[in-house]
Amino acid sequence: MTGMENLWGNQLFQQRARLAFPILVRQALATTPLTYEDLAQELGMPNPRNLNFVLGCVGRSLQKLEEQWKERVPPLQSLVINKATRIPGEGIDWFIDDLKNYRRQSRKERESIIHAKLREVYAYQYWNEVLEALDLQPLTPVFAPLLAEASRRGGGEGEEHRRLKLFVAQHPEILNLTGKRGLTEVEHRLPSGDVIDVFFMRGKEVIGVEVKPSTADEADIVRGLYQCVKYKAVLQARQSVELQPQNARTFLVLGGALPEALVGLRNMLGISVIENVQSF
Known part of the structure; x- marks a missing residue:
């Protein structure tokens, strides 16, 4: 389905995924999530809803990399959260092992599960290697x-x-x-x-x-x-x-x-x- 392709293609969401990926790595290194609206603004996207395709592309690329490396790579796309709920929106099944049980949990319990996933992303030490493997450049400090x-x-x-x-x-x-x-x-x-x-x-x-x-x-x-x-x-x-x-x-x-x-x-x-x- 659309959004299941990896980064490399000419579709607009793939082009945006290549731009979004280094931004997400930057946020991982800063140990800070960001909202759909904030990421959309940084990418120059008028509609944050279209990020679902972009983030799906990021997730698929990480899955492919896991298959190549034969090791776990945390769900980088989980750093993008809903402004109101402070948890990821659609596509959450990409990084929840027991989705059926997750949906039965209270909001507080779901937040706890998501925060654990975020800690995995923050603790991962090889994001720059991930960028290199995907032939992407890290963002250059400009501030x-x-x-x-x-x-x-x-x-x-x-x-x-x-x-x-x-x-x-x-x-x-x-x-x-x-x-x-x-x-x-x-x-x-x-x-x-x-x-x-x-x-x-x-x-x-x-x-x-x-x-x-x-x-x-x-x-x-x-x-x-x-x-x-x-x-x-x-x-x-x-x-x-x-x-x-x-x-x-x-x-x-x-x-x-x-x-x-x-x-x-x-x-x-x-x-x-x-x-x-x-x-x-």
Whole structure:
């Protein structure tokens, strides 16, 4: 059937599979899954649903490689997850041994099974050899200059930044927190001494938001992405000390659009970015 062919062919989904494969290897090395929407954006695909053919092609190519090598290769395509459920969508039977039993499990049990599969992907040490065997090139790191520039940046708060923080605090629906009540705080201080622009607590879940105005350049947005990484780690550490579940999330809210050059970095870091939020 369509999608069962391996990488090498002239069909559009095969061409896209050859582009997607190094991206998936990059995500495996970064130990970070990515959503169908994020991968589609990075591939320039208007419809994420068409990724089912692309990922099927990736899976078939891995099966062929297993036959040649006579050894197990983890399901790289399982790194692509549904944005809502946080587990892979269609095609899950490619990497679930007992599919009938899997479908009888609760959502929490299914998540546990998928996370185990993801750990296999992350722990696999031969992804570069897989690329070589498939005659594919690994992605070349391109973010070093921006990271260096971001590390030199500092700066104060402008009026748009201040307005945007207040707007996010007053509109939790931006983060899909509609209908959930709890604590909201602007400029929430962490034990590390850092200050999160906006902080929400909904039940026992905590959400930190870093805000960047429309005037932010690429280096400043890079700083925002890394601040989200840091804030999540500190929030989870605080939850651990307080004997709470470690379920912290962070978002980067932009007054403008995420530059195309930073889509890959966002995906590698696994940060949720909300773009083009206007405070007026």
